[in-house]
Each structure stands twice: as structure tokens, then as C-alpha cells.
Amino acid sequence: MILSSAATPQAVNSVIKDEVSAGQSTVSTVRCVPKPARAASGVTVRVKKPLRVIANGPRALAKGASPRYLRSPHRYLQSPHRHLQSPRTPKLFYLSGSPRQISPSQQGLGGTWTVKAIVTVRRKRHSSVQERLTEQIDAASDAAGQKVVLQLVSNSIDPNTGAGRRSNRAPLCDWVEKAGINADKVQYTANFKLSKSFGLPGAITIKNNHQNEIFVESIALQGLPIGTVYFSCHSWVQSRFQDPQEKVFFNNQPYLPSQTPAGLKDLREQNKAAFQGNGKGTRKSLESIYDYDVYNDIGNPDKDANLSRPILGGNEKLPYPRRCRTGRPPTKADSKSESVLEMGQNYYVPRDEVFHENKQETFVSNALKGLVHQLIPSLSKSLQEGHEEFQSFHEIDKLYEEGIKLRNFEGENELLKALNVSQITDKMQDAINKASNVLQYAKPDILSKDRFAWLRDDEFGRQMLAGANPVQIQRLQEFPPKSALDSEVFGNVQSALKKEHLAGRLEGLFIEEAIDQGKLFMLDYHDALLPFVERVNMMAGRKMYASRTILFHTQAGSLIPLAIELSLPGRKRVFTPGNDASSYWLWQLAKAHVSSNDAGFHQLVNHWLRSHAVVEPYVIATKRQLSSMHPLFTFLQPHFRYTLEINASARQLLVNAAGVIENCFTPGPVSLEISSAAYSMWRFDQESLPNDLIKRGMAVEDAREPHGIKLVLKDYPYASDGLLLWDAIKTWVNEYVSLYYKDDKSVQDDVELQAWWEEIRTVGHADKKGEAWWPIMRTPEDVKGVLTTIVWVVSGFHAAVNFGQYAYGGYVPNRPCITRRLIPEEGTEEYLEFVQDPEKFFMSMLPNVEQATSTMSVVDTLSSHSPDEEYLGERAQTNWTNDPAARDAFKRFSRQMDVIERMIADRNRDPFLKNRAGAGVLPYEILCPSSRPGKTSRGVPNSVSI
Template sequence: MALTREFMGAFSIFERSSSSSSSSKVLLNQSTFWQNKLLQQKQFLVPVQQRRVHSRKAGAAGVRRGINNPVAALSEDLVKGAASSAVPGAAEKPVKFKVRAVLTVRKNIKEDFKETLVNQFDALTEKIGRNVVLELVGTEVDPRTKGPKKSREAVLKDWSKKSNVKAERVHYTAEFLVDSNFGTPGAITVANKHQKEFFLETITIEGFACGPVHFQCNSWVQSTKDHPGKRIFFANQPYLPSETPAGLRALREKELKDIRGTGKGVRKLSDRIYDYDVYNDLGNPDRGSEFVRPSLGGEQRPYPRRCRTGRLPTDTDLLAESRIEKPLPIYVPRDEQFEESKQDAFSAGRLKGALHNLIPLLKASISARNHDFSGFSDIDSLYSEGLLLNLGLKDGLLKKLPLPNVVSKIQESSQGLLKYNSPKILSRDKFAWLRDDEFARQALAGVNPVSIERLQAFPPVSNLDPKIYGPQESALKEEHIIGQLDGMSVQQALEENKLYVLDFHDIYLPFLDRINALDGRKSYATRTIFFLNSLGTLKPIAIELSLPPSGPSPRSKRVLTPAADATSNWLWQLAKAHVCSNDAGVHQLVNHW
């Protein structure tokens, strides 16, 4: 009704203005005023054919009513709006627009002559179409193709211009042309038509209404000459399988199938396939019976497993796979291989580790002096002075090494090569390693954060055979921990998930007799109870040390709690040291293996 009144008001104004002696300029001003007024109500788009029909109708009505031409022009616009409002929601043709992609590529710091030639060749072939091609994939299905919505292919820009850039990371751009109904991008495909692989770190897409879309790639993109097809990267939006958008399901299944492999063929170093096999290549039976080794893994004991390589079997045992000997590399998926900086750090650390053990051993064997640690200052010297700086060249020890020139050059080129790297925590607090809160933090943020678990029952019970390893009951009692629970009972702390445990009892106890029989080696099987305090941090409240039973009434288990005096403080510190020793052994020999 409001719109009708606007129509009637417009006609009455113009009828009055036509009968008066006002000028055409005033009439045009009024016409403009009411056009703007109607546009404020709603804007309409009318097809050209409808516009012509309504124009003729409005013109005839104007002649019958005796309205001048300017009024007919205004009424045409009014009828256009009314006709357009009669078909709301009419389908509009999608409009194409551009979005921008920014790719971050990590380059090798060191390149040999061959790699430099290949890079220059790739820069030249860019000009004839041998480039990097990308394509966006939406999360929705295209009703016309019944497949995911896709953008037009885009080419990476300025690869040849930036081929000589020496930075560690280089940024490239590409522009996609997409429809306005494309939706949200959920994946991107990359085809590398160069001769050489490159490491793609990230992709960021800008220009969509949803904001920037990020892709964390961190993967090697192989050349299509070695691996035909396109690499698929998915946006940083995880989905459960049942909630994966329809446009991405087929790509997800394809990606999973590609990385699982078929279990056939010989693996290349550039492959990115994660299929596994038993350890049947530990020995070399072709060299003789003394080099035969059993296979590890299988149906009864499925772990450990190694990456399947598909190498031929040995000549004398068809169930044993032929070995790869150094310096030939062993297959691991391409993305799992050490990248350049990691490889350099690993090589340097390996050299340091070898010399750290070699130099003290040689010095101890040559000198009659006892070189045990006499105090914490000796430990600090490993970080502040280093091993080679203590030995020096003047005492003649290094001249007795098999490779004196090599070691001498190492010392001259890097005075700190044989220093231990100081932990960062010690730069803030030199005695942090003695504190209980740091000990508890290492259980979650140390080298082995996967062994700690919520305590299900107190006291904990062993699963070992009591006929061999003694009573299954723990020596831990409520009186050991009740004073550390912030006023809670043990049962209340269990129910509120406040108690946690590092339990190395069952995994260490069967081996303790053999470990402790070694010269200079002493170990316990440990259990450590932690309490989650009101600050949201853990604190150790009891440590149980266990030994295998020996004799009729052995004292094989002992419980230590946080110190109350100087003597018990050092016993508590030694108990924590045994826990750390257990933790490192489980990390290396169980979890890491």
C-alpha cells in the first residue's frame, strides 16, 4: 500500500504541474526527486524485453490521460520496478572474479653444480609452458558436472625471475578466476612441470568473502615426469569422515589411497608412500650362516615395523630381503627425510657425540688419574669450557689419536665444537633441574611425554608373575601421599582425576638383575605419583623404587617422598634421577623403537 500511495502521489503531482505554468526544469527536478525516493525503497533490474513492453503500455496510458512526455518517462521506471518485484529470486548468471594465492617455497641453502644447472633449465622452460600449475577445488558439488566445483587453472608467476634469489624462503603468487557461486575453497591441486622437486611450505588464498584460506603443506612436490598427476593439499579445516564436505570426499579417498600404496613394486626415494613390512633385512645370509638374523614383527608380534621397500630377496633365503649397505640411502617417505638444516644439525651432533665419548675414554685409558666427577663444577665445565679446551694440544694426547690432523683442524676452526649445548631452561634458572616442578614438567614436555597416565586405582598393582617377581602389591600407602593432596582424600583425588602416574615397574623389573650385574651400573624399577594442583600443574608426591626379590625377607621396595631435611633432600633427588633414567630407557628402547 505504501508503494501504491507513492505511485498515486507521483501522478497527482505531475498532473498538477502539467496544468500549471511551471517550467520543464521544475518538472524534471520533481521527477528526479521521486526517482530517488523510489530507489531508496528498493532497487530493481528489469530485462530489456520487459522494459520495452512496459514502455509501450505506459506510453499508451499517458496519451489517454493527456500526460506530457517527461511523465511517461518517469512512469516507465516505476513500472519497471513493479514488474521486477513480481518475480523475486530470479536466477542470476554467476559473475566471475579473481582471487590471489601466495605460495611460500623453501629453497636449499647449498646447491651443487648439477642442481644449479637444473634450476637454470627450469627457469628457461618456464617461457614455453613448463611451469607450476594450480587449481582450486571447492567444498561444494557442481550440479552440472556432478563433481567438485573448480576454478580455472592458474600458473605460478615470476618463477624464472626469482630463480637466482638466495633467500631461504621465496614467495610466489598466482591468480585464479572463479565464479561468484564457487563457495569456500577446501583443497588445491599443484602440478609441477619442472625437472626438479621443490618444497612447498604454505599457500594462502585471498579474495573470498570468508576471509583468507590457509594451507599448511610442508611437503615436497615432485616433477610430473617422475610422478604423473597432481598433488593435493587440503585447507586447515579438519573433518570427521562423516562430516567431510561432498566436494572433498573423492579427493580425500584418492589422497589416502595414494599414500597407503598397493604393497607392490620397488620404492623410489622420491615416493611418498607409507606401507610397512617386517624387519627381515637385519642379516645377510648370503655372506654366511653367522650373518643370519631372525625376522622381527609378524602376526604374533606385529611390531616393530619398517617401511616397505620391495627389494629382491636374498639368494639363500627367500624370506629375507636383500640389504642396502652404506653409503646408499634406505627408503623412507620423501617428506620424512631430514631436510637440509636438520641434516646439518644431526651430522654436527653426531660428531660431537662421538668426540664427547672418545676423548674422555682415551684420556682415562692413558692417564692413571681418576677422572670421575668430583662435584657439580665438573659438570658445569662441560658446558662452559668443553672437552678439547681442557685437554689442549700441549699435553700430547691429541697427537696419539689415529687422525690427529683432523681433530687439530676441528679444534682450530671451532673452539666450542666439543662443548655441550646448554639447555635453555638453565639460562633462566641454573638449578631448575633440581626443582620438583621442572621434574614434573619434563614428564609432559620432555623427550618421552607419552608414558604418563591417569592413576586408575591406588595403590597400583603389578601384572608380573608373583612366583618369579614377588608380591604384586605396591609399597605405596595412603600415608605417603595424603599430606600432599591439598586436603583431599585419596579416593576424592582419584574421582576428580587429580592423580597421575609414571609406572616403569613391570617393564624394568625383569631386566634389573642383568643391568645391575654390569660394572658401574645400578638401577631400580620406578613408580612416580603426581598430583594436579590448583594451579593446573603437576607435582611429584611419591616415588617407589623396586628391586627383584632376593632372600627370604627382602627389602625390595622402598618409597621416598618430597624432602623435609637436607639428608632426605638428596635421597629424593637420587630417586628422581632413577626415574629419569627409566624414562630415557623406555623412550629409546620401547616408544622410539
């Protein structure tokens, strides 16, 4: 601990008390380095260099000791008018900062310490028959001497080897005795004899001589004079029969590369290299190799030529982020495409990235209802015989009141086998049978307060600010809006919107005045979708427009749509709210097409691309280039939890050819091409919340405002709540980074940091590597900006576009995932059909029963929290760092999450905030940091874990 060079003895003693009470170490020595000058007056002790708190031995500061001295028979703080002194040289161990090696001269020669390692191992909750048999074999072989063996590595160099000193090898000594314990976690022990010249244990190696892999959560070393030393592991250790290399874990003291203790330098590099792939070989499920590849596994041309899909990434026309490489063999039909695994086989992700069992159980049991419709085509036969389409709103309502009745059929058992989680799916099958084969859905929040709210124009506008996709709306800055598309390619791209479409509906304002006053807004999908409209509309059962919606912010505080422009190549139509029955229904059809566009673009771009796909390179680069000793690795670890696993599942089930997204959303087979086009416009620097709001015209820079920006709409729930989280994240990042990077040189000299950022920019996002907008990692401020943006994207941004999906998309008419018909034009047979039964026509335009129920089940799953979720302000690993300053900063961050929750609750009770309070209006809770498990429409997890 470094104290001020003008620290009072009271301050020194107070800090030491805090350290002892925090359980970091026992303290009985305070020394000034070097010997300080006498204090001239008062209680100030002036020294030439900072004070350092140094631990020596097991004696703790007595509770209630005087603030001017340590209660110790040999070491004390003298009168405030005298300098601090120490009668003899202590053994050195810094409570924080960089632990130093303990030299023999400081420790004395001869003698040993008996050190106990307490190893916490998490057991599997659901073991297969083979694994249970192997566990019995492990117990027998352990009794015969084939044990799990540990060895300590010192921070200091062994002069005989030139590497870190090594302890004796110590086996876990109580494995056999605890073999029958039925518990999720079991603690085992190993004993070491260390010479007093050994130094501080900085690393520990584990060799697993059993048949089974084991998951080591943590290791605590007890019996050292400095107190307990912690190793935060949370990693699988493979059997030596799978991986002959020892697994290395470092203690929880962070080091920049230049600060690495001499005894650990080689291990640091070796451990980092062990995770780095070289672009070769097929990855195996028990490996932990991280590498990059393009998206060449979305299609399945070997199954059907119609399932061939273009490769995304490495292509100027189809740019894309990189994914985690698996190395599967190529398809027979296309040597550049990677083969697809059958259902029941899992795509490779590094072993430590795989869902823990309770997470997997939650994911599978929730996903079962929806994914079965896609994974086993025969399941569709289980729907009761009848109409494929919904015939009325009442039939949709019955999904929540009565459910869908399924018939027992052979395919159901095949499905359960295919999901490869027998213990879980057996329970699900029992539940379905006990419920008389009824698949029932929970009532979405949009129906909970006012079942007709979704029909209102003000609710349509409100959802653009506080709904499932509140990140797309922009301020209208010119009228009519202009297109950036090439008219020679796409024909007339000039807008059909005219002033007369808005006239008389701007509360007395001219259009120019409304624009200047920030009263007009737009939801614009014209340029994003028009290049794909013709291809989509050629497909059976899919019809799409490229839409523009103009909205007005009223004096009453509501955002209402004034006009909708729907474009086809060469043709445009404009709809406005009607004054008669026919025009009213046409307006509802137009709003449904806009909502469908919004649902598809939200899922493909704002959700999948911006918070899943672009994040994957950050995860891979972190494991490849940052040692687990690096303070930024420690910082980022909770923010990348489960992301690779959920992305791999998405490639296999959701965004793949004929997957859920293609089958159930309007763009169908061109879905990922739309996201590729969006990626061509993606910029890292515009992913920060303030920059994104400014880019969309929803905020302006204002140094007088708390966040440095001023919202154009005060009542914009996503933005106003998001800025609370953004500021808290920014403060936490700033405090943490400042502990380790004191100046520009410390950033520029950090070889791991530089390699990490270089790899993200030039490999993980290789198709964007030449862009000038990438931040350059030269200063501490650069580090802070990058980390704040990354943490915001994986936490607040992802939560905002994910956990409201079922609340709004669970009711099909409110947010149709697919539109199957265009809006009829007068004089056609379709128009006559529409006039005769507008409700039936509306239903025929919406998703059919199978598409609707599949999508409802998927968004149900995506909107749910796992029981083991970690939220902003939480860390499951209690001893994640040995740095008390970092822990204190995190505690402040955690407390701020509680403050934000209370602030959001107050806002939801404010009657003047029309977009989150009022009759029939849903409160905006999605960015409340905490949540209980399940579907709650709130909660901000640390990572993209669903």
C-alpha cells in the same frame, strides 16, 4: 553463517561486520531464507528457518555503518519493525558452513572473470651443486615452455564430463624473471579466465614440468566476486619426470564426506587413495606413500650376529605398535628382518614429513656432539689420553667449565661426510677448530641454583613430581607391596620391605594411617624390570636391580624416600637412610640405582613408547583415511608435524642395535623388549591425563573440582599444570568437534572417520585390536574424547617427559644412564674397596666418560627447541580454515595459553609450593606453552617433533 531464528538486525549486522573485518569476504547482502514473517513488536525478527548471511559482489560494509542496515545502494536492513528483505535474488556464497554451487540462473549467463592465482613457493636454503644446476635448467626450460601449470576445478559438475568443471590451464608466468631472487619464499602468479557459470573453485591441480621438485606453501585466488579463496598447501610437488600425476589441493573449506560438493567427490577419493600403500614395493625418497610394518629393522644381523634383535609386533610375546613401512630388502641372515642402511643414508619417510631445512640444521648441529661417539667408533680416540672413568666429581664438573679436548684426526672428516649435510657440518667443523677442538657442555639446571641439591633426599623425591619423569610415581595402597609376577618363573617375588623399615619415620602415624591419609607413595620398577635383570647382569659393564622405592609426604610438604628395595632373582636387599658414613654412602648408591632404573624406563617407555611409537599409527591412518578436506584432518595436521621423521631417525640412531640407547643405558640389548612388555600393559583409554592420574592413585574423581578430579598431592607440579593444559585442550576440541558433528548419526555416517579409527585400532595397533577398552566411535562425545587424548599425548605429555631431560640428566650423578656395578656386600673385597674410597667406587658405578658424554649430548639435543617450532595455541598456516567459528574457537584456545603461562608463573612464586619454589629449588616451567629456541626447560610444541 547460520544465525538464530530469532536474530535482531543489530545482531545480524554486527556479525557481518566481524566477518568483513576478519577479511573473509566482502558483504553487501543479507537475506532471510525463506521469506520471514513480519515482526510483531520490538526489534526481534522471527523466521521459520535460520538466517543465512550471503555475499554478493565486491562492495564491503562501510566502516561505522548504522547497526540497522548495510550501506549499499540496493540492499539494506529495514526498520526493526519490518522484516528483512532483498529486492532481487543474489549470487549465493556462504561465508562459513558448506559453500554451495553457484547455479547459472543465479549468476546470469555470459561474461567472464579474470582470476589471479598467487602461488607462494618456499625455496631450499642449502641446494646441492646438482640442484643448483637443475634450477638453471628449470629456468631455461620454463622459458622454452616447460612450465609449472595450474588448473582450477569447480565445486559444480560439468554436464559434459560428469566431473567437476575445469578451467583453462594456466602456467606460472614469472618463473624466469624471479629465478635470480635470493629469498626463502617467492611468490609467482598465474592467470585464469573463468566463465560466470564456472562456480566456486574448490580444488586446484598443479603439474610440475620442471626438473626439480617445488614446495608450495599456499595459493590465493584473487578476482572472484566472493573475495579471496585460499588453498593451504604446505606440500612438495614433484617433477613430472618423478611423478606424472597432477598434485591436487583443496580450498580451506572443510567438508564431512557426505557434504562434499558434487564436483569434488571423485577428486576427494583419488587424492586420498594416492597416499595409501598396498604393502608392496620399496619406497623412494620423493614418494608420499603411507603404509604399516612391524619393527623388523632394529637389528643388523648381516653386520654381526650379536646385533640380531627380535621382531617387535605381530607376535603375542613381543607386541608393539606399527611403524611406517619402507619396503627395504630383507637381510641376508634373516629373511623376515629388514636391511639396515649405512650412516649417511636416510630411512624413508613420506616426502612431506621430512624436516624443513632449519629444523634439520638444528637437529644435526646439536646431535653432532653426541651421535659421533656412536656413529664413528674411531671418534672415541679423539678423547685425550687418560682414564676411561671419571675419577672424581671434580672431573665431571670440568665438562661444563673446561670441556673435553679433541685431537684432529682423520675420522672426524669421515663423520662429517657421513652425516650428509655438508653445508651445515662444514660450519660445525670450523666451530670446533676455532674452539681449539674443545667440546664443552652447558651447565645443567640442576646445578644452577644449588650444586649439591641432587644429594638431598627431598630433591630426590621432588624430581618424581617435577623432574624429567614425573609420570611414574603412584600412591601406595597396600603394604608390603605385592608382585604380579609368577613365583614359579621368577622365584620368591614377595617384598622384603617390613614395617620396621618405616617405623618411627612417619611423623607419629602408623603405616595403615599413612596409607589411608594418602601420605605414602611408591616408585615401582620391580615387575617391569625383574624379568630382564639376569640377562642384563650377564653382560660386561652392566649391572641392574629391579627397584621399589617407598616415599613419605611430610607435613612440611616434602616428598622424601624412606626405604629402597633392590631385587635380583632370588635375592632382595633393603636400604634406608643411614646415620653413619658407610650407611650414608650405601644409601647414595641405592638412590643412584633407582635413578638409573628411572632414567632407562623413562627413555624406553614413557618417552619412546608412549609418546613416539604409539603415535605413529595415528599419523599414518590420518593421511591414509582422512581427506585433507576433512575437518579432523585440518584439526590434527599441526599435531603430527615431523613425528614420522623423528621416529625414523630414532630407529636408525637411537633405539637400534648398538645405538645410543643400547650403548648408554643399563638395559642394553634388551631395551626394546622392555618397552614391548610395557606395551602389553598399554591402554589408550588410560592415556588421558585424568585417567592416568586416577590409575596411579594420584587423584580421585570429584565432580566438585574444576577438572572433575582431585589431586591427592596438591603440590604435584606436573599434574596441576598438566590439568590446566588438559582442560584447555578439551574445551578447544569440544568447540571444534561440535561445529561439524551435531548428533550421533553424523558421527556414524562419517565413512572417513570410521575408517580412520578402525585402521588405528586394528592395523596400527593390531596387537591390541581385540581389547574391550578401545573407545567406540559412535557419538560426538567419543570423537571429543579420542581427539583430546591424542592432542594431550603429543603435546603436554611429550613435553613433560622430553624437555626436562638435560636439566636433570645432563649431570650424570643425579641421573646416571647406566650403572656398571652392583652395591657391595659386607665381607667382600668390593666392600673393602668401597670403604677405602667411596667416591671412587661411586664413580666406577656410574657411566664411563664416553657413555656419559654421548648421553649428555643426546639429551641436550632432545631437550632443544627448533627455531621453527610451533607451540600449543599457534598455527603457522594463517588461512588454515575458512570457517570463522573454528578460527574464533582457536583464538580463544590461544588466549587461554597466555592465561596458563601467567598461572604457572604465579605458582612458581608461591612459597607454599615446596616442589617448585624455595631456596635452590628449580621452578617447574616445562608445561609453560611457549619457549624461545634452544634448551629452555619449557615450551609445549603441538607435536612430537624431537
